[in-house]
Amino acid sequence: MKMFHKKGAIRTLAGIAVSAVIALTFAGCASSPSSKSTSSDPVKSSSSLSGDLTVSYLSGNPFTDDTLKKFGAMNPGLKIRDVQSTSNTYQAQIRAQLDSGQGPDVIFIWTGSGNAMAAQILGGAGKLVNLSNQPWAKSMDPAAKTLVSLNGKVYGLTTVQNPYGFFYNKDKMKELGITPPTTFSGLINTCKAVRKKGLVLIALGAQTGYLAYGIPAQLANSIAYTKDPNYLTKLGKGEETWTDSKVWNQSLSKALDEYQTMIKAGCFQDNVTGYSEDAVKQMVASGKAVGTYLISAGLPALRALAPDMKIDFATLPATEKASDLVLTANPGSAWGVSASSKNKAAAEALVNYMGTPQRQALDAQANFGFPYTVNKDVKVPAELTGAGKLYKEGKVLLFPTALWPNPEVKQTIIAECQNLLNGNETVDGVLKAVQKSFGGK
Amino acid sequence: MTTLTQAPPTPPAQRTATRPVRAKGFGTPPWFAVPAFAFFTAIVAIPTVLGVYYAFTNWDGISAAPVFVGLDNFIQLFKTPETIQALGNTLLMALVITVAQNAIGLALAAGVNSRIKSRNVLRTFLFAPVVMTPIIVGYLWQFLFIPNGPIARLAEVVGIHNLNVLGDPATAIWGVMVVVIWQHAGYSMVIFLAGMQGIPEEINEAAALDGAGVWKRFVHVTWPLLRTPLVINITLSLIMSFKLFDQVMATTQGGPGYSTQTLSTLLYFEAFQFNHFSSGIALGVIVFVLTAVISFAQMRLFRDRNAA
Numbered sequence: 182m183k184m185f186h187k188k189g190a191i192r193t194l195a196g197i198a199v200s201a202v203i204a205l206t207f208a209g210c211a212s213s214p215s216s217k218s219t220s221s222d223p224v225k226s227s228s229s230l231s232g233d234l235t236v237s238y239l240s241g242n243p244f245t246d247d248t249l250k251k252f253g254a255m256n257p258g259l260k261i262r263d264v265q266s267t268s269n270t271y272q273a274q275i276r277a278q279l280d281s282g283q284g285p286d287v288i289f290i291w292t293g294s295g296n297a298m299a300a301q302i303l304g305g306a307g308k309l310v311n312l313s314n315q316p317w318a319k320s321m322d323p324a325a326k327t328l329v330s331l332n333g334k335v336y337g338l339t340t341v342q343n344p345y346g347f348f349y350n351k352d353k354m355k356e357l358g359i360t361p362p363t364t365f366s367g368l369i370n371t372c373k374a375v376r377k378k379g380l381v382l383i384a385l386g387a388q389t390g391y392l393a394y395g396i397p398a399q400l401a402n403s404i405a406y407t408k409d410p411n412y413l414t415k416l417g418k419g420e421e422t423w424t425d426s427k428v429w430n431q432s433l434s435k436a437l438d439e440y441q442t443m444i445k446a447g448c449f450q451d452n453v454t455g456y457s458e459d460a461v462k463q464m465v466a467s468g469k470a471v472g473t474y475l476i477s478a479g480l481p482a483l484r485a486l487a488p489d490m491k492i493d494f495a496t497l498p499a500t501e502k503a504s505d506l507v508l509t510a511n512p513g514s515a516w517g518v519s520a521s522s523k524n525k526a527a528a529e530a531l532v533n534y535m536g537t538p539q540r541q542a543l544d545a546q547a548n549f550g551f552p553y554t555v556n557k558d559v560k561v562p563a564e565l566t567g568a569g570k571l572y573k574e575g576k577v578l579l580f581p582t583a584l585w586p587n588p589e590v591k592q593t594i595i596a597e598c599q600n601l602l603n604g605n606e607t608v609d610g611v612l613k614a615v616q617k618s619f620g621g622k
Numbered sequence: 623m624t625t626l627t628q629a630p631p632t633p634p635a636q637r638t639a640t641r642p643v644r645a646k647g648f649g650t651p652p653w654f655a656v657p658a659f660a661f662f663t664a665i666v667a668i669p670t671v672l673g674v675y676y677a678f679t680n681w682d683g684i685s686a687a688p689v690f691v692g693l694d695n696f697i698q699l700f701k702t703p704e705t706i707q708a709l710g711n712t713l714l715m716a717l718v719i720t721v722a723q724n725a726i727g728l729a730l731a732a733g734v735n736s737r738i739k740s741r742n743v744l745r746t747f748l749f750a751p752v753v754m755t756p757i758i759v760g761y762l763w764q765f766l767f768i769p770n771g772p773i774a775r776l777a778e779v780v781g782i783h784n785l786n787v788l789g790d791p792a793t794a795i796w797g798v799m800v801v802v803i804w805q806h807a808g809y810s811m812v813i814f815l816a817g818m819q820g821i822p823e824e825i826n827e828a829a830a831l832d833g834a835g836v837w838k839r840f841v842h843v844t845w846p847l848l849r850t851p852l853v854i855n856i857t858l859s860l861i862m863s864f865k866l867f868d869q870v871m872a873t874t875q876g877g878p879g880y881s882t883q884t885l886s887t888l889l890y891f892e893a894f895q896f897n898h899f900s901s902g903i904a905l906g907v908i909v910f911v912l913t914a915v916i917s918f919a920q921m922r923l924f925r926d927r928n929a930a
Contacts, residue, residue, distance in 0.1 A: 272894060276683060297683045297897050388764075388789060390875055452769035454878040455789025460768050588896050599878035603791060606879075 230527045231258035237275050238289035240265035244547040245289075252534050259527055272298045279308045284519040286528040292328035292339050292512045293583030300329040300515055304336035310518040310525060312336060317536030324579050325553040327417040329515050337515030338532050340541045341550040344494065344510045344568045345399055345580060347383060348483065349472025350465060351491040357471065361495035361567065363503035365439060372448035375471055384461035384470035385449040387602050390591075392458055394598040396443070396474055396497060399509040400436035402578045403499035405429055406507045417584045423619045429581075433615065437601070437608040439499060444602065454599050462486055476511055477549040480564055494567040508571040510551065512583040551577075586619055593618035676900055677907045683899035695904040705905075707880050708888040712909075715799055715884065716863035716916075723803045724855050727810025728848075732840065734811070735818045745815070749808040756805065760872020763801040764788065767873075788874050791881035798882050801869045806862065810855045817851030818844060853924045857917050864913045885909050 238245050246263070253261045264285055266274050271289075276297050278284040290309075294301040303309045312318055313335040318326075321335070329337035347361070354360065357375060362368040375382040387393040405412045405428045412428045415421045423429060443449065450456065450470065458479060464470040466486035474497075475483070483492065496506050516535055518528040534540060541552040542559050549562055551572050561569035571577065582591055597614045600606035677695060681688035699705045734745050751759065766773050767787040774785040787797040821844060829839045867886040870876060876883040876891070885905055893902025 280683075296895060297899075302897065388874065388877070390877070393877075450769075452784065452786035452789050455767070455769040455786040457764060460765070592891060592895060596877060596879045600791070603789070603878055605791060 229258065230256045230530055232524045232527060233260050233262065234287070234524050234527045234531065235262045235264060235285040236287040236531065237264040237266070237271075237285040239271055240267055244544055248535060248540065248544075249531075252531055255534075256527070256530075272296060279303070279519060279521070282521045284308070284521055286519055286522040286524055287531050288517050288519055290337055290515050290517045291583075292325075292337070292515050293585075294587075296588060300337040300517060301331045303517065304329075304331045304334065308520055309336040310520055310522070310529070312338065312518065312529070312532065315529065315533055315536065317533065320554060322553040322555070324414060324417065325512070327414070328512050328579070328583050329517075337517040338536045339513065339515040339553060340535065341513055341545045341548050342510035342553055342577070342579070343477040343513060343548065343550040344496070344508050344565065344572075344577075345395055345476050346474070346509070346568065347472050347495045347497055348465075348475050348477075348480065348492055348564065349495065350468075350487075351493050353380075353468065353471050359471075361493075363498055363506060364501045365498050366501060368448070368498055369442060369446045372443065372446045376447035380468075381447065381450045381464075381470045382472065383443075383448050384456070384464040384473040385453045386456045386458040386461035386473070387453040387599060388456055388460075389458040390595040391476070392461075392474060393454070393602065394591075394594040395476075397433065397436040397440045397598060398581055398594070399497060400439050400499040401429070401433040402509045402581065403496075403505060403507050404435050405432035406578055407500055407502075407505050408432065413578055413581065413584060416581075423586060423590075424616060430612070430616070434608065434612055436499065437611055440598075440601070441608065453602050466490070477565060477568075478511070480549045484564075492564045494565050496568065496571065506571060507576045507578050508568055509578050509580050511580045513550070590615065590618045673903055674907055677904040679900050681900045681903075682897055683893070688900070691900075695901045696908075699901055699904055699908075704880050704883060705888060708883040708885050709908075711795055711881075711883060712864060712866070712885045712912075714795065715802075715866060716860055718799050719802050719806075719863045719866075720856055720859045722799070723806050723859050724810050724814075724852070726803065726807040727855065728814050730807060730811040731814035731818055732844075735815055745812075748811055751805045752808045752812075754805065756868035757872045759805050760801060760869045763797070763804070764873050767797055789878055791878050794874050794878060794882045798866075798870055798873055801873060802863070802866065805869070806859065810859065813851045813855050813858075814848060817848045821847050849924060853921060856920055860917055860920070861913050864909055864916075885912075 236245075236249060242265075249261050249263055253259060264275075275284060275288060279288075288298075288309075290303060291299040293299050296302070300309070304311075311334045313333075315335075315338075317338055318335045321339075325339045325342070326335060329335055329339050349361070357378060357380070359371050359374065362371045372382045385392060385396075402413075408428045408431075409415075412421075412426065416423060416426060416429070450461075450464065456464075458475070459482070461470070461473045462475075462479075462483045463486060465473050465483065473483070477494070480492070484490075496508055498506055516532050518525060518532060522528045535544070538552070538554075538556065541554070542556060544550075545552045546560060546562060549564065551561075551565075551568075552559060555572065555575050555577070557573050559572075561572070585591065593614050594611070597606055597611040601608070601611055676688060678690060678692060679688035680691050680694075730748050734741050734748065738744075765771060768774070769784070769786045769789065773787065777783075777785040787793050825843055826839055829843050834842065865886055866884050867890065870882055870884055870887050871890075874882045876887045885908060889902045889905040889909070892898045892905060
């Protein structure tokens with residue numbers, strides 16, 4: 182009996198030890214220790230900031246790690262603590278902290294009003310500091326400013342925009358004797374020519390939500406731009422509504438027709454809804470497709486699969502004039518300062534540091550994007566050469582997602598486009614469903 | 623041959639011998655339970671009750687003062703075709719997964735409950751998928767199911783062309799079910815195996831002496847004595863099926879269209895994508911009630927049969 186008790190006690194102790202190890206492991210995942218810089222980077226101290234500063238962001242972001250390291254080196258009196266989470270837990274975790282008044286000082290947030298951690302939602306709920314008077318806020322790109330503002334107040338710094346488009350294997354293009362098409366009919370002819378040679382021009386991973394509707398959304402943007410270059414600004418400012426905007430509705434209708442034409446012309450592989458983003462990247466890497474439709478932020482994964490491939494970018498044409506080509510870019514993310522921050526001076530200083538033109542340019546380079554504020558001197562990554570010209574000409578439109586009035590629109594257009602690709606929906610059906618979703622619940 | 627309908631009675635003397643003897647005057651005082659009760663109340667009971675309350679409000683996940691809206695969230699949910707489709711998908715998945723997972727688990731248990739030399743290796747091998755992360759399993763099968771992938775090529779051999787399991791709305795839900803069943807059949811196997819190993823060898827030997835073959839021994843001896851593991855397995859697989867989320871998100875994200883949307887994935891979209899926290903919680907309440915009612919009903923059914 183005594184022996185039994187001993188064994189039980191050992192078992193209990195072992196259980197506690199295992200639980201403690203597991204708890205510590207998870208705690209380690211949620212929050213890493215202080216990231217006070219140990220860098221040898223010769224950045225001199227720029228201020229006398231001190232105290233604690235907590236910064237929360239999505240894990241796997243080496244550029245932000247580097248930013249904190251450098252900012253820490255500039256401010257040796259500051260103890261910086263980073264809280265990193267994966268995308269599936271970040272929103273719930275940080276929102277709960279903000280709700281209880283215990284949130285981080287500087288927060289990675291989303292632009293627009295698409296989720297509970299978006300700038301306009303948090304700003305409207307009084308969870309973020311008004312940053313309208315910060316130096317970068319005055320020179321911020323108007324479209325980007327719309328996405329992080331509410332009632333004239335700026336709640337976030339948004340730095341990088343990532344273009345969407347056709348990323349292709351340059352050598353494969355040369356081998357097939359083709360060049361990136363600049364007109365819609367040229368695109369269809371290229372698709373047919375490539376198909377005849379047993380390949381596909383665009384490997385499409387329509388199983389992944391954003392890729393199912395990315396092409397029609399980009400084509401609609403291009404068509405709408407030719408009708409009214411300011412259509413998105415008007416919608417963003419509320420001068421027009423998505424439901425009533427004839428420019429948008431007619432453009433989406435034409436874009437969906439073009440999408441169907443592309444399907445019929447064999448621009449994509451068969452059964453596109455069975456392929457994920459990762460699967461189509463493998464198709465390109467293995468030479469089964471000339472290129473794929475992607476957001477530039479997805480390039481590192483493609484690069485990892487094909488380290489030696491010469492990659493370039495082309496925007497998909499929607500009209501018959503090469504001069505109508507515009508770049509569609511993702512509005513992406515932003516940085517805000519918590520209203521409950523106990524060290525607002527340091528938090529604002531960090532955001533201001535992130536907003537300097539030098540840091541924005543480096544951020545863009547690290548994330549295969551472009552700074553929001555058009556910068557003609559920006560160094561364009563080799564993979565984005567085809568996008569650089571349009572960017573420097575200022576021919577950039579935001580991807581409409583962040584300006585949509587509610588997040589249901591995105592989910593609706595994903596589902597409807599997948600049905601369209603499977604032949605289970607008509608263009609009219611997609612249009613009606615999208616139109617209905619603008620009304621929200 | 624007589625079919626056994628309940629476990630052979632345990633000799634009363636043995637039962638008395640193993641029962642712990644409680645010394646008079648040394649019973650556990652009720653207040654010993656106070657810390658555990660307080661902990662449970664604070665961590666489980668109060669948040670659960672508050673959570674259910676939020677299903678009847680317009681809480682958006684941020685505002686501190688939600689307004690009571692009665693049954694509005696539930697009415698609104700059942701007005702949308704996506705909820706009806708998600709409910710249908712969840713019920714279909716619960717039925718198919720529960721039946722298939724347990725049938726396969728039972729067959730595997732019968733197979734490894736033998737005296738073959740490699741039985742321990744086989745048990746480990748068959749249980750291995752259970753310990754894998756559902757997301758990893760989902761990604762693995764996503765690649766196996768890819769058009770022109772390994773399964774599509776195998777299908778070509780038997781004359782099925784152009785197979786697009788996860789990309790076709792007609793087959794996607796069955797693809798997800800295959801993933802779930804593959805992962806969890808080993809779990810059912812272990813529970814059935816434990817039940818089988820608890821059956822006294824003498825009963826099987828006696829049946830064999832009476833001339834019963836392997837199949838007859840299984841049907842008339844083993845199966846009737848597996849009622850308890852069966853109830854446990856059905857309850858667990860029902861609960862798991864009603865909460866199905868990870869594998870769906872990893873393979874199809876509820877698509878193509880809404881063809882693989884379940885109540886749990888819809889809950890995620892409502893709460894975390896659309897900011898309709900109260901609707902998300904209302905869906906959680908629906909899942910809870912469905913699981914509780916069906917689990918209770920099946921346990922009641924089995925208890926009545928046992929009593930009969």
